[in-house]
Amino acid sequence: MKNNYFIIIIVILFILVADYSFPAGIIADDDYGVRAEFIQGKAVPGDIVTLRLKFKIPPGFKLPENPEIAGLNGFDIVKKRTMTDGIDIDIFVDRMDDLHLTALEIYLYNKKGGQKALKSNPVVLFVKPKIIVKPTENLLRPVKGIISSGYGLKKVLLIVFSAICIILAAIAAYYYFIKYRRNKKSGPAAPVLPPHIKALNRIDSLVLSGIPDRYERRSFCFILSEILREYVKGIRGFNALEMTVDEIANVVKEKDDIKLLGVLKKMDLVKFADNFISASSLEEQVGLSRAYINKTKPEEI
Structure with a gap:
């Protein structure tokens, strides 16, 4: 009977050691030639995260200058x-769901x-969508009881209110007169273009002379970023011109x-970090910009 208890204790200890050695969801490194892991533990949309691949190159083989992955x-x-x-590998987080890399x-x-393939372990990066919490609006406290409501105060307030109304009426009349004279001299004002037409027209003007050479691409990125x-700002209602990415x-x-x-983000890397961007990549960003405008523009009635 004591021997049976001893065997049961040995089995339980073996199971516990095995669980601590290989936790659920983790695959032993020996099963793969490459160990993949994200440097960051989590991310939000708009972040740039780093995927690190660690491996040893077998004798007789080498890694190309532009590795194939x-x-x-x-x-x-x-x-x-x-x-x-x-x-x-730096990866831009362009989605709200988790990054699953098989x-x-x-x-x-x-x-x-001769070719040899090294296989990595699967890896996941948790992406947490950013939730905007609307701040509680401040409420004005009532002022009843702070100011006396006697007849003398009412008379003073009435006089002040009348004076303010007269001043505002004079300012409005002056503004209307100036605006009327200006419109009469300059003729009818030019029609205001919808945001999508204005943006597409500016992009067409920007690329009219083609993609600039390497030393003028920075100013090109400044203008394209401003257009977007x-x-x-025109379709979403917040001042994106004064905001960071x-x-x-x-x-x-x-x-x-x-x-x-x-x-x-890529425009900012060229604008502020002076990163190199190829002509083909710049053409691709222009195409993505046009596609975004055409997809988010108001539906025509």
């Missing part, structure tokens, strides 16, 4: 950096052209607006 389709890759023991594959080559921010991300809720954050 399968399994990243559908993700907005900002930059890749090759290190001695792996690769860091097993990735990195391809290595030997001198004879002015358009967002992170501040805009705190306000927008539509998926199309969240995707636009990627374009604004």
Whole structure:
């Protein structure tokens, strides 16, 4: 009987040790040639997160200058950096749901052209949507009892109110007279264009002479960013021209607006960090800008 108890205790200890050694949802590193992990524990839409891939290159093989990594389709890759023991990949978070990366594959080559694939473990990054909490409106407290309501005070208030009304009437008459004379001299005012037509016209004028050379692309990005921010201000009602990308991300809720954050982020990297942007990438950003405007413009009646 004592032997049976001893065996049961040994089995329970083995199960506990196994659970602590390999927690649920974690796969042993030995099953994969690449260990994948996100540097950040969590993110919100608009962030740039880093995916780190660690691995050892087998003898006789080497990693190309532009590594081939399968399994990243559908993700907005900002930059890749090759290190001695792996690769860091910056990814722009353009969605409100979690980033699920299934097993990735990195391809290595030997001198004879032979190919070898290293497989990574699946990895998940939790994305927390930003929720805007409406602040409680401040209420004015009643002033009854603070000011005396006697006849003398009422008479004074009536005189003050009458004087204010006369002054406001004089200002309104003067403003109307000036505006009437100005309109009479200049003729009818030009019609105000809808935000989407104005934005598309400005983009057409911007790219009329083609994509600029490398040294003028920074000013090009300044103008394109201003056009998009002015358009967002026109359709969403908040002043995007005076806000950073992170501040805009705190306000927008539509998926199309969240995707636009990627374009604004890349424009800011060129504007303020003087990052290099190729002509093809700049053409792609112009195309994404036009697509966003056409998708979010008001429906024609």
